[in-house]
Structures are given as structure tokens and as C-alpha cells.
Amino acid sequence: MKKWSFKGPLLFKLTALVLVVTLLSVGVTTFFVARLAQRSLEIKAREQLRADAQLLSLILDEADTDGTQDRQALAERVASLEETTGRTIRVVDASGQVVAGSTPSGFRLDDYFAVFSDLEGGAVLQVLLPKSEVSMSRGIAEGALIITVVVAASSMAVAYVVNRSITIPIYDLLGLVRKMQERKFGRMVLVRSTDEIGQLGRAFNELSEVLDDLFATIRNREGQLDTILSSMDDSVIAVNMRRDIILANRAAADLWDLPENGIGQNIFEATRHEELTRILEKTMDSGETFTNEVRLRPGSERTIAITSSPLQDPRGRIQGAVAVMRDVTSLRHLEQMRQEFVSNVSHELRTPLTSIKGFVETLLNGHLDDKQLLERFLNIIKAETDRMIALINDLLDLSRIEGGKLRFNKAAVDMKKVFDDTVLLLQSKAEDKQITLQNNIYDPIIVEGDEKLLRQVALNLVDNGVKYTPEGGRVWIEAEQGLDSVEFIVADTGVGIASEHLDRIFERFYRVDKGRARQTGGTGLGLAIVKHIIDRHKGTIAIESRVGKGTKIRITLKKMN
Incomplete structure (x- = not known):
């Protein structure tokens, strides 16, 4: 069954209610007043009938109501009295017959007020008055109706004014509440009275001020939190117990390619990463913190390091989980490089030390008198010692360059002269292998840099070209000038480097062919040192190579202004 409800503005409701109550009150009052007036009229009518009956009985007692010769006179007398009094008068004899008076058509005694009076001779006088004549007049009814209308209109006007004084503050409060729903706090309502509604208005004004301050504080904290989360390099994602994302900073959106509307999405649907989803679920199920590393x-x-912790409310109940993620790819790569570095240094030092120890033990076992063998072993020991010294010096240079401890003397450097001196220094070594070594830079080229470090670069690159070029090959240097920089090219027709090695060729101790590198006396640090020196000069270095065809190394340096 549908529940009945009265819809409409409050002012209309209250005014209509007052009108209904007023009409009911006036109607009930009018009804009872009319009843009272009717009864008064009936009582008065009966009293008048009694008085008339007594008077008429005295008049009629003088007539002989039983005499047949006087009945005509009696009838005339009764008719005359009816006309005079306006009453219906009947004389009934002892047998119940009407001997005088009129009987209206359709006569029913119940429709009349009747008073009976005994006459002489056993006759009865009946004085009748129709009940329809004993009622309020039309004028009285119309007056009552007019009074009712006037009272209702006055009540409605008064009710409208009073109700309006009540509903206007309520409408103001309703508007204030709607503004609060739109998060527009700090609005006030006009307080027009000191009654309960006025007190309610003041309470709402105070509430609006408190909420304005509260939400301002919340907005400030949200802004600070957003700023902190946005500026974090670490990715942060929080989920609720339904596994829906409730927070994700910019780093997380970039890391997992989250859509703009990612908030509210299921964590697995948004990231498509089973391991991340599993760690968060495990945290919510157990309430413990977990750390793991996964592949993106x-x-x-x-490699992504994930730390997942539970989200708890003030009562300690778990509401979700938050994951802080950090890209540790570079860190793991550095750790791997450190491990390889320690292993390589240990290996590079162990090999010559083992060789030296073996030769020394051989000599100590009774071969000191063999001068030819002694001289041969000592030369080998000297060569191994020189290789260890070169290795240690390269390590020290690399450490100083990487740590920024190497002094950088910026000046104008003529690279034509640097490469001329390098060619002159390595010319005899090239001639021993019948290698053509040429500097095809014919005019001075002035760059900005540290001459000592740039000479080390030139020597390393040209020396590598000579080392890894077979007999009869060719090594040359050339330059291509740009507007603000110069590209120097050290090229050879050597053995070349396979493409899979080119990305790691500038790493420390990385060798394409370790056996060949040791035979040529290399430490595996030369190109790493070159790259760090070029980086220190804010230049670039690149390598091109084909196996069996040769290698080209390009370095770009800034021209001197």
C-alpha cells in the first residue's frame, strides 16, 4: 500500500494546516451554536404554544363543544382564532372526532409541535405549529457563513505572516546547507530573532565557520601531501580492501602506465602485474609488511623494489595496503659492476703475482747461478711488475676522475698538436708492425679543456688502434668541425669489434677478447678512463666497428670561444 504524503513548500503546508484547523474549529463551533439556537427556538415555540393553548381554552370553554346546534359556530370561532394566532387549531371530542378546526393534507402529528388542553364536556383542544417553521432563518445562516469566511481569511493571513517568519529562516538554512554540500563553507545566514530558530541560525553560522576552517586545513594537508607525493621519485600506490586503487602518485602512474582515471580501478586491471597484486593481498591478509624485488x-x-605495508584506521583495523616502489635497476647494475670490478682487479693482480712467485721460487730452488736464465726471469718479473703498476695507476686515475678529485685545468688546447705528438710517440711502435699511422688534421683546432687529460685520451685511442691492427694495416686521425664543436675521429683497419660488445665497451675491465688484451698489455681500463675524461669535458664519445673491417671512435669537444 502506497504511503500517503503531502508534498509542497513548508509555508504552504503550515498555512494550509492553519486554514484547515480554523475551518474545522469554526465549523464545529457554528454547528453547536446552530444546534443550541435551534433548541432555544423549539423551547420558545413550545412555551408560546402552551400560552396560546391556555388562552384559547378559556375562549372556547364559553362555547358548547358538544351541542350540535353550536358546532357551526364553534368551527367559525376556531377558524377565526387560527387566522388571528397563525396556529393550527383543532377541537377533538371524546370519541376522537375533529369537531372544529382544519386538518392539513398529509397530516402527521410527528411533523408538528403540539400542545393539548382539555375543554369542558370532554373535548380536547389541540394547538399545532409545524416544525419546519421553527428553524433559523436564511439570513442567520448567511451571516454565519460570512463570519466563517471572514474568520478563515483572517486566520489565513495571520498564519501566512507568522509562518513566513518561521519558514524564511528555514529556507535560508536550507540554502546554507546546499552551499555546504557544494563545499562552499564560510557562508552565513541572517539571524532575525532570538527564539529557537534564531538560535538554530547562529548554530549553523558557527558550524559553517568551523567547517570552513576544518576543510581549509584538510585542503592544505591534501595539497602538501600531493606536493610531497608528486615530488617523490619513489612510486606510491594505495588500495582498499576491495583491491581498488585509492591513491597513486605521478611516479607510480609513469611506472605502471596508469590511465588518468586509474583511481577506483582494480589494482591488477590497472597494472597487469601479478606479483604486485599478490604482495598487496598478502599484506592485507596478514597485516604485516613485506619487501620484495620484481621485474617490471x-x-x-x-628491477623494482616493493615495500608493502598495511593501512590501518585509528582502531587498528586494516583498511587496505600501501606499496612504495623504487626502481633499483641502476643500483643493482652498480652492485654487479662492483662485484665484477673486485673480481677483475683480483684476477688481474693474481695473474702477474702468481707468475712472479713462480719465477722467484724457480730461482730460489738452485738456478741463481744460471745468469742467462736469471736475466730472462728477471725481465719477465719486471714486465709483470710494470703491468701491475700500470693497472694500479689506471685504477687511481679512474678513481680520481669518477670522484671528481682530479684537478681540471681548463685552457685552450690545440688538438692538432696533441695528435701530432701522439703520432710521434707511437710511430716506432707502428713501424714495428708495418702500420701506417697518419694525422690528417692539417690546421690548428683549438678546443677548451685540460691538455694533460686530452693527451691521455689521444694516447689511449691511438695506442689501441695500433695494438689491435694487424701488420700492414692503417691507423689515422681526422676532424670534422661544426659551429660550436669539433668531432675527432680515430680510425683503424684492425680486427674490429662485434656489435654485441659495443654497448659495454666503455665499462671497466670489459674486454672483447681477454687473452688477446693481456697479450697486448692492456689493463681493460683505458676506454673507461677515456669516457670519463670526455664526460668531464662535457663532450660525447661513440664507437663504430665491424669485425674484420676496423673501428672508428668519435669524440666531440667544445670549441674555444
Whole structure:
């Protein structure tokens, strides 16, 4: 069954209610007043009938109501009295017959007020008055109706004014509440009275001020939190117990390629990463913190460290989980490089030390008198010692360059002269292998840099070209000038480098062919030192090579203004 409800403005409701109550009150009052007036009229009518009956009985007692010769006179007398009094008069004899008076058509005694009076001779006088004549007049009814209308209109006007004084503040409060729903706080309502509604208005004004301050504080904290989260390099994602994302900073959106409307999405649907989803679920189920490292995507080299912690309310109930993620790919790569570095240094030092120890033990076992063998072993020991010294010096140079401890003397450097001196220094070494070594830079080229470090670069690159070029090959230097920089090219027709090695060729101790590198006396640090020196000069270095065809190394340096 549908529940009945009265819809409409409050002012209309209250005014209509007052009108209904007023009409009911006036109607009930009018009804009872009319009843009272009717009864008064009936009582008065009966009293008048009694008085008339007594008077008429005295008059009629003088007539002989039983005499047949006087009945005509009696009838005339009764008719005359009816006309005079306006009453219906009947004389009934002892047998119940009407001997005088009129009987209206359709006569029913119940429709009349009747008073009976005994006459002489056993006759009865009946004085009748129709009940329809004993009622309020039309004028009285119309007056009552007019009074009712006037009272109702006055009540409605008064009710409208009073109700309006009540509903206007309520409408103002309703508007204030709607503004609060729109998060527009600090609005006030006009307080027009000191009664309960006025007190309610003041309370709402105070509430609006408190909420304005509260939400201002919340907005400030949200802004600070957003600023902190946005400026974090670490990715942060929080989920609720339904596994829906409730927070994600910019780093997380970039890391997982989250859509703009990612908030509210399921964590797995948004990231498509089973391991991240599993760690968050495990945290919510157990309420413990977990740490793990995962691959960003299957087959990807990027490593992500995830720390997942539970989100708890003030009562300690788990509401979700938050994951802080950091890309540790570079860190793991550095750790791997450190491990390889320690292993390589240990290996590079152990090999010559083992060789030296073996020769020394051989000599100590009774071969000191063999001068030819002694001289041969001592020369080998000297060569191994020189290789260890070169290795240690390269390590020290690399450490100083990487740590920024190497002094950088910026000046104008003529690279034509640097390469001329390098060619002159390595010319005899090239001639021993019948290698053509040429500097094809014919005019001075002045760059900005540290001459000592740039000479080390030139020597390393040209020396590598001579080392790894077979007999009868060719090594040359050339330059291509730009507007603000110069590209120097050290090229050879050597053995070349396979493409899979080119990305790691500038790493420390990285060798394409370790056996060949040791035979040529290399430490595996030369190109790493070159790259760091070029980086220190804010230049670039690149390598091109084909196996069996040769190698080209390009370095770009800034021209001197």
C-alpha cells in the first residue's frame, strides 16, 4: 500500500494546516451554536404554544363543544382564532372526532409541535405549529457563513505572516546547507530573532565557520601531501580492501602506465602485474609488511623494489595496503659492476703475482747461478711488475676522475698538436708492425679543456688502434668541425669489434677478447678512463666497428670561444 504524503513548500503546508484547523474549529463551533439556537427556538415555540393553548381554552370553554346546534359556530370561532394566532387549531371530542378546526393534507402529528388542553364536556383542544417553521432563518445562516469566511481569511493571513517568519529562516538554512554540500563553507545566514530558530541560525553560522576552517586545513594537508607525493621519485600506490586503487602518485602512474582515471580501478586491471597484486593481498591478509624485488615486465631488465605495508584506521583495523616502489635497476647494475670490478682487479693482480712467485721460487730452488736464465726471469718479473703498476695507476686515475678529485685545468688546447705528438710517440711502435699511422688534421683546432687529460685520451685511442691492427694495416686521425664543436675521429683497419660488445665497451675491465688484451698489455681500463675524461669535458664519445673491417671512435669537444 502506497504511503500517503503531502508534498509542497513548508509555508504552504503550515498555512494550509492553519486554514484547515480554523475551518474545522469554526465549523464545529457554528454547528453547536446552530444546534443550541435551534433548541432555544423549539423551547420558545413550545412555551408560546402552551400560552396560546391556555388562552384559547378559556375562549372556547364559553362555547358548547358538544351541542350540535353550536358546532357551526364553534368551527367559525376556531377558524377565526387560527387566522388571528397563525396556529393550527383543532377541537377533538371524546370519541376522537375533529369537531372544529382544519386538518392539513398529509397530516402527521410527528411533523408538528403540539400542545393539548382539555375543554369542558370532554373535548380536547389541540394547538399545532409545524416544525419546519421553527428553524433559523436564511439570513442567520448567511451571516454565519460570512463570519466563517471572514474568520478563515483572517486566520489565513495571520498564519501566512507568522509562518513566513518561521519558514524564511528555514529556507535560508536550507540554502546554507546546499552551499555546504557544494563545499562552499564560510557562508552565513541572517539571524532575525532570538527564539529557537534564531538560535538554530547562529548554530549553523558557527558550524559553517568551523567547517570552513576544518576543510581549509584538510585542503592544505591534501595539497602538501600531493606536493610531497608528486615530488617523490619513489612510486606510491594505495588500495582498499576491495583491491581498488585509492591513491597513486605521478611516479607510480609513469611506472605502471596508469590511465588518468586509474583511481577506483582494480589494482591488477590497472597494472597487469601479478606479483604486485599478490604482495598487496598478502599484506592485507596478514597485516604485516613485506619487501620484495620484481621485474617490471616479463623479459624487462628493470628491477623494482616493493615495500608493502598495511593501512590501518585509528582502531587498528586494516583498511587496505600501501606499496612504495623504487626502481633499483641502476643500483643493482652498480652492485654487479662492483662485484665484477673486485673480481677483475683480483684476477688481474693474481695473474702477474702468481707468475712472479713462480719465477722467484724457480730461482730460489738452485738456478741463481744460471745468469742467462736469471736475466730472462728477471725481465719477465719486471714486465709483470710494470703491468701491475700500470693497472694500479689506471685504477687511481679512474678513481680520481669518477670522484671528481682530479684537478681540471681548463685552457685552450690545440688538438692538432696533441695528435701530432701522439703520432710521434707511437710511430716506432707502428713501424714495428708495418702500420701506417697518419694525422690528417692539417690546421690548428683549438678546443677548451685540460691538455694533460686530452693527451691521455689521444694516447689511449691511438695506442689501441695500433695494438689491435694487424701488420700492414692503417691507423689515422681526422676532424670534422661544426659551429660550436669539433668531432675527432680515430680510425683503424684492425680486427674490429662485434656489435654485441659495443654497448659495454666503455665499462671497466670489459674486454672483447681477454687473452688477446693481456697479450697486448692492456689493463681493460683505458676506454673507461677515456669516457670519463670526455664526460668531464662535457663532450660525447661513440664507437663504430665491424669485425674484420676496423673501428672508428668519435669524440666531440667544445670549441674555444
